[in-house]
Amino acid sequence: MIMKSVKKSAVLLFIAALFLSFIPREIKIFASWREPVRAKHAIVASQHELASGIGVEVMKKGGNAVDAAVATALALAVVYPEAGNLGGGGFMLVRFKDGKTAAIDYREMAPQAATRNIYLDENSELIKGEGSSTIGYRAAGVPGTTAGLELAFKKYGSGKLKWSELVEPARRLAQDGYVLSYRLANLLKSYKKNLEKYEDSKKIFLNGGKFYEEDDVFKQPELAQTLGRIEKNGAKGFYEGETAQLIAADMKAHNGLITLEDLKNYQPKERTPLRGTYRGYEIISMPPPSSGGIVLLQSLNMLEKYDLRSMGY
Structure with missing residues (x-):
């Protein structure tokens, strides 16, 4: 009798468990979570930890927030190619401890040869693909990043560090390379259609067509050379001399509009916040x-x- 009761109880428990498995119940989902970064004196936040780390090191050397921002932005030109680059521009908003503020506009400017209808075809329709406002050499404006960062450094930097101390970490990062993340490796693959149209971008970002994979070391020696000229000569190392000549020649060879004069005449602007x-x-x-x-x-x-x-x- 005891054995029958035990068997009967076991069957009932199994049926009960089976029944309960069909009853809707709350399912807890635990998302991944990281401890927030905390600091007592200053903090740097950017799109890439290597760039942020460079900014932190600048402040440890006695630099202020502007110095750190400049060094971080230059590093992003190396590790965040889809957005943080020397070929673009941006804005900088600064608030000082006395409450005063500053705003620097270093967005790209249209080349002198640009016209209001530059992105329209003979039927006044928007051009698609090469020659449009989003793809190709004519999509590029006169870059403002280097000039804007130099203005910020000269006017609002701490004065304790040299320009070269802010550029060198980025130059070295481009020269020695860094380990590609899963995200960036796959992002470069997703841009294959546009990047492979141009030999230079195919060589640099698509590894000559072989593709980069996660954990590959990504080196950019040409970018390191460009940063080296900026490190040595300041913004003039970008807007004049060898770098400017390379940009202008490449533009001319591919029906672009940016000229040596466009580059030399670029000036960032300070605005009222x-x-x-x-x-x-x-x-x-x-x-x-x-x-x-x-x-x-x-x-x-x-x-x-x-x-x-x-x-x-």
Whole structure:
């Protein structure tokens, strides 16, 4: 009788377990989580840890936040080729401990030969592919990155470090290379269609057509040479001399518009930052031609009228 009872109980437990397995229940999902980086005096945040690390080292040497930003941006030209590069431009917004602010506009400029209809065909339709506003040599504006970073360094840097001390880490990183992440290796593969159109980009970013894989060491000796000229001669090492001549010659050979004169005449601009308020806080943002600053202030002003906490935010 005891054995029958045990068997009967076991069957009942199995049936109960089977039944319970079909009952909907809460499933907890645990996402991966990393401990936030904390610091007592200063911190550097960028799209790549190697670039951020270079910025931190600059501050450890006595540099200020602007020095660190310049060194980090130059390093991003090496490790973040899809966005942080010498061939582009950007904005810099600075707030000093006394409350004063500065805004530097070093976005790209249109070449002198550009016209309002440059991206339209004979039927006034947008050009697609080569010659459009997104692909090819005519899509490029006169770069502003190097000039803007030099202006920031000269005017707002700590004065404790030399220009070469900010450029050398990036130059060395380009020369010695760095280990490719899974993300960047696959991103370069995804750009194959456009990158393989040009011999230089195919050679540099597609490994001559063999493709880079995760954990490969990615070296950029030509970029290291360019950074070396910038390290030695400042912004003139980019906008004049060998680098400028190489850019202008390549542009001319591929129906581009940027000339030696365009490069030599490029100048970054200082602008007055926008100021607004949000729930008692002063908000400082970038003025036009950046659209982000205006959008930010307008969005915050509209949100200020709502009780966001009652909405769950």
